[in-house]
Amino acid sequence: MKLVYFFAFLSLLSFNSFSQTQEDAGSSAVLIHAGGGSGSGFYIYD
Amino acid sequence: MSLITACHVLMDQNQNLYSDSILLVSYKKNSQTDSKDSFRVSLLTALKLKMFKYDVKTDVAVLSFASSTNGGIDYLPFVTKISSTGTFLNLWPISAIKKINELKTLDEIYTVGYPKSLSLTRNFDFNRPLVRKGIIAGLDFTTNKIIADCPTYQGNSGGIVILVFPVDMKYYIIGLVSQFVPFEEHWKNEAYGYSNTNVYNSGYSVIVPIDFILQQLSLLGK
Structure with missing residues (x-):
């Protein structure tokens, strides 16, 4: 079921009028290594 | 171009940075391939140049990263490119x-991040981002926080939260992952004087709305 949701999400994103493609959006997180830990982030532009 | 993340990913509550510099890794298009961007960023230098702004109270950190000129990308001096294919595709x-006052409960959302604290690392590569689906469970206009019915874990902090706007079915940024809402179970054995508290992930998460991110972005040096 989770896979169905995931692929439904990706297919919907492909119809988005923004510059994001389905692949970009699905992988739009940035992995941040800070010291010994890690977290997430994302890039934006204006 | 700017990097957005949660403040607590980079520093403790006393505003002490976990490290002077950070490593950023992101993947192009298909995250199952090895095409990726890697950068080393000096937070101390960015701070001096007023290109790094944060607010511990709202848990938002923003870092000006690069600018686009004539179709190219100019990285700021505190950014060291380790590997890159030359273009950003995941901006x-x-x-x-969508700001917090445009949101409604039950709106459908997705988080994208790196919950590297999850186990079964032998079965999955947690250096790749994972998407999770959820809904807006509540909107707190007193604290201006979004509560999501969408489990997040250590490593998700700072990750993007995307809304499926029901009017046009398009996708919008609504904020970033700040923390999960804990469920605490207290017990006490009065006969022996023992007590204990177990803390679990309730499945609810606190989302910092885009409104606070915009505030910090407006403070960046130009």
Whole structure:
């Protein structure tokens, strides 16, 4: 079921009028290594 | 171009940075391939140049990263490129946002991040981002926080939260992951004087709305 949701999400994103493609959006997180830990982030532009 | 994340990913509550510099890794298009961007960023230098702004109270950190000129990308001096294919494909336009007062409960959302604290690392590569689906469970206009019915874990902090706007079915940034809401179970054995508290992930998460991110972005040096 989770896979169905995931692929439904990706297919919907492909119809988005923004510059994001389905692949970009699905992988739009940035992995941040800070010291010994890690977290997430994302890039934006204006 | 800016990096957005949660403040607590980079520093403790006393505003002490976990490290002077950070390593950023992101993947192009298909995250199952090895095409990726890696950068080393000096936070101390960015701070001096007023290109790094944060607010511990709202848990938002923003870092000006690069600018685009004539179709190319100019990285700021505190950014060291380790590996890159030359173009950013996973940038989000800041125009594609929905503020907290535009949201409604039950709206459908997705988080994208790196919950590296999850186990079964032998079965999955947690250096790749994972998407999770959820809904807006509540909107707290007193604290201006979004509560999501969408489990997040250590490593998700700072990750983007995307809304499926029901009016046009398009995708918008609504904020970033700040923390999960804990469920605490207290017990006490009065006969022996023992007590204990177990803390679990309730499945609810606190989302910092894009409104606070915009505030910090407006403070960046130009």
